[in-house]
Amino acid sequence: MSTSTAFAGSWKSLSIPLTSWLLDVVQSMGHTQMTPVQASTIPLFMMHKDVVVEAVTGSGKTLAFVIPILERLIRRETKLRRDEIGALVITPTRELATQVHSIFALFLSSQPKESCSQPDEQPTEPFYPPPLLLVSSDHSSPAQDLERFFLTGADIIVGTPGRVEEFLLGKGRSSVNIKELEVLVLDEADRLLDLGFQAAITRIITYLPKQRRTGLFSATMTDADALSELVRVGLRNPARIVVKVQSKKVQSNSDRKVKEAFEERRTPANLQNHYIQCRPSEKLLQLVRIISHEVSQQQSSHFIIYFATCAGVDYFFKLLHLFTAPSITYYSLHGNLTPSVRTKTLTAFSSAIPTSLSPSVLLATDVAARGLDLPNVDVVIQFDPPTDPKAFSHRCGRTARAGRSGRAWVLLVGRELEYIDFLRIRKIPLKERSYLTGSNDATPSPLEDNVTREEDPSVQLYLNRIRNYILKDRANHDQATKAFVSFIRAYSKHEASYIFRLKDLDLVGVAKSFGLLRLPKMPELKEVDRTEWTEADIDWETFSYANQAQETKRLALAEAKRANRHQQKQSEPAKKSNLAWSDKMQRKVERERRKDKRVKKNIRFKSQGSASNTTDTLKREREVPTDGDEEISAEDWNDILREERMAKRVCKGDICQEAFDAEFGDL
Structure with missing residues (x-):
């Protein structure tokens, strides 16, 4: 298989020429030629088109939206005011946001200074202010983000969904002006549009003005992902740009003829x-x-x-x-x-x-x-x-x-x-x-026998x-x-x-x-086979922490558990001795009395000698008057009724006599 790096012409070949100082920065970065994704995306994004871009990692997608954003801001007829933003870039992670911010900062720090009105004046600050980074940080709160925005007058905002939402819809809702927003970019759009960020992204997009250009960029933006989300993110008649990687396979047949085949890939060619x-x-x-x-x-x-x-x-x-x-x-x-x-x-x-x-x-x-x-x-x-x-x-x-x-x-x-x-x-x-085997390790069987081979020693x-x-x-x-x-x-x-x-x-x-x-x-x-497992032979009571504070805490907890167990053991005998005078013991005595009654009743039942007379016998027993001091409780009647139902099933042949005896014979 052979692979090669594809380029799509020089930067000067763009239909809309780049601003000279932007081109100088690009070339100083070592990008002498455009990649296919840059050549396809930059002209469309600069010509007021929404874009959905899918290209493999490392193909130059970041410059494909950084350059159009800068060009659109440079070509504005009027400069943005201090409270207005011109472009918003949202990324799923703070690391990616920081990286994108650094690229914008590199370009803007290289722009030419404004000309001086007097020969003896010092050059003023750059005409286009540095970008503003909105990410979670130990040194910057949402209030400080807002303060930095008004201090620098940033035109470009780069951040993560949560921090951007707080900036636009939270503390900055009444003070940050979004009416002049030119471009919205969702970098790694498939990640931003999934459930993890969906709510925050939806609130942000709903708040932004409809008259803007929107770009979705990702290496894994499938057709289903893109089509299902275009309406929700507000794209209108977008251009779909897919840059594919093909690897060439060279095959030869029996006639020694070379045959070439191409295989599409979603990973870099090299x-x-x-x-x-x-x-x-x-x-x-x-x-x-x-x-x-x-x-x-x-x-x-x-x-x-x-x-x-x-x-x-x-x-x-x-x-x-x-x-x-x-x-x-x-x-x-x-x-x-x-x-x-x-x-x-x-x-x-x-x-x-x-x-x-x-x-x-x-x-x-x-x-x-x-x-x-x-x-x-x-x-x-x-x-x-x-x-x-x-x-x-x-x-x-x-x-x-x-x-x-x-x-x-x-x-x-x-x-x-x-x-x-x-x-x-x-x-x-x-x-x-x-x-892979180590030089000093026993060599296992070949991979084909990987399932049945012995575990590596x-x-x-x-x-x-x-x-x-x-x-x-x-x-x-x-x-x-x-x-x-x-x-x-x-x-x-x-x-x-x-x-x-x-x-x-x-x-x-x-x-x-x-x-x-x-x-x-x-x-x-719980149900794992542990035949291949051997636990370490150690004394868990003495297995200690190297940190003295942790060890002191562990010993204190262990001592508390031992004291609690000792207290429970001490209270158990007293609890048992009190049971004889409680209502529970009285109920236990009552249950024993009812059990004796059932034993006597079953003796009479067995003396009938036939299962066919079981029901009649039980009925007669229910009619037998009891002594005044032997009142039959509801539980006794429930037991008798259960026996009667079981006896009917014996008569019908649903259950055998042995099953009935096993249930009631020894009571």
């Missing part, structure tokens, strides 16, 4: 997409070997590893230090981190200059899957396939960007192999790679090493359990549930991969 089949217990083993293979064989230096949950990122961030070279630098990024930490981590990873001797590895959730431009990423590894199948191509697209080459790996276990056909239908082809070595690490601090045990439980919960909610079925997953194998000391108590593990 991306090599692999999968490895393994057992759940072998996933960590394979992850470590993939990293080692890429560093030693391919001289890869920039990695992103994707996990299903935030707890999983935190836990494996610590585990990988146990099994990989100390020269590797690890970073972690997920949604539970504070905004400042997320920004600091992403900046550190993207600006790092690693080598094959000192690689950089980012462990992340899907918060780092969409839109982020990290051009130096060599390898993407999906430890857990994404819960949302659309995220698969977005994850892979963090590598092989803008014509560069890259490799992506995904680990699949058991029934998950059906995911390959599912992705093929979505035009995401995967190539099979053999199970190194699994036990890894399990022991992880357990030794966990035993150093009870906090490690808590973190391992939290990561395991969160993974099981996420797996059970997979959108492709007919493939990712929890009942088909080897949960004991998963627990081995996490290195658990014992299986947690949870409903999903």
Whole structure:
């Protein structure tokens, strides 16, 4: 299979010429030619057309809306006032918003200064103010966002749905003027239009003026997604732009004639997409070997590893230090981190200059899957396939960007192999790679025998090493359990549930991969076969936290539980001694008396000698007067009536005499 990078002519070939200083910035960024998505989108967006754009990751979609927005603002007859906004860009994550904001800022910081009226005057500030970023932050509140807006007079707003809604419909509703809004862009539109952001996006769009241009951009905007949402987002007669990637396969037949075939893909053309089949217990083993293979064989230096949950990122961030070279630098990024930490981590990873001797590895959730431009990423590894199948191509697209080459790996276990056909239908082809073996590890059977082969012997070595690490601090045990439980919960909610079925997953194998000391108590593990599971032999009473405050709290809770159990044991004898004088004991004595009556009655019943006389006998017994001190209660009558109904069933042959005797014979 051969691949190549496609370009669509120079920037000067556009039907509407770009402003000279914009063209200078584009060329200084190294974009000497337009990509197909830029050549198709920019002229339409500049000519007052709404657009719906679908193109693979790394194809240049960001510039396809940044340049038209800037051109429309530059070509305005009148400058926007300080309280007016001209363009609004909404993204699903703060990281993507920050990236888009930085691109706008780069262009606007490079614009020429306004001319001076007098020779001795200093150049004034740029004519077009810098863009305003609206994202959650430790250093900026919604009120401060509004203050910065009026201070700078920003024409372009970039932000996430919640913060944009607060800015437009909350504190800024009466002071921010939207009547002159020129352009609305939804970046990663399919994500913004799903249920997670649907309510906020709908309120924002309803509030914005109808006379505007709207653009929807995504790598996974399917026909169904686009058509169902066009009316809701207010697009009128939009232009649909789909930029496809085709890979050419060269085949030869028996006549030695070369035959070419083309295969459509939703992933970059220069991306090599692999999968490895393994057992759940072998996933960590394979992850470590993939990293080692890429560093030693391919001289890869920039990695992103994707996990299903935030707890999983935190836990494996610590585990990988146990099994990989100390020269590797690890970073972690997920949604539970504070905004400042997320920004600091992403900046550190993207600006790092690693080598094959000192690689950089980012462990992340899907918060780092969409839109982020990290051009130096060599390898993407999906430890857990994404819960949302659309995220698969977005994850892979963090590598092989803008014509560069890259490799992506995904680990699949058991029934998950059906995911390959599912992705093929979505035009995401995967190539099979053999199970990786370490130089010092026993070689397992070939992949074709992966189902029946024995478990890799190194699994036990890894399990022991992880357990030794966990035993150093009870906090490690808590973190391992939290990561395991969160993974099981996420797996059970997979959108492709007919493939990712929890009942088909080897949960004991998963627990081995996490290195658990014992299986947690949870409903999903009630019926699990534990023959392959061995718990760690430790004294849980003395297993302590390294943190003294945590250990003091644990000991206090344990002591409270022991005191509570002791108090319950002390109160039990007194409770029993009081029962003899309570109403409960009196009722018990009454039940014993009624039981004796039934015994005597059944003796008389059996003396009749025939089941045919059972009903008449019971009727006669009901007519027998009782002694004055032996009043028959309602419960006695209910028992007698139940016996009468059972006796009728004996007469009809519905039940046998033995069943009747078993029910009432020994009372």
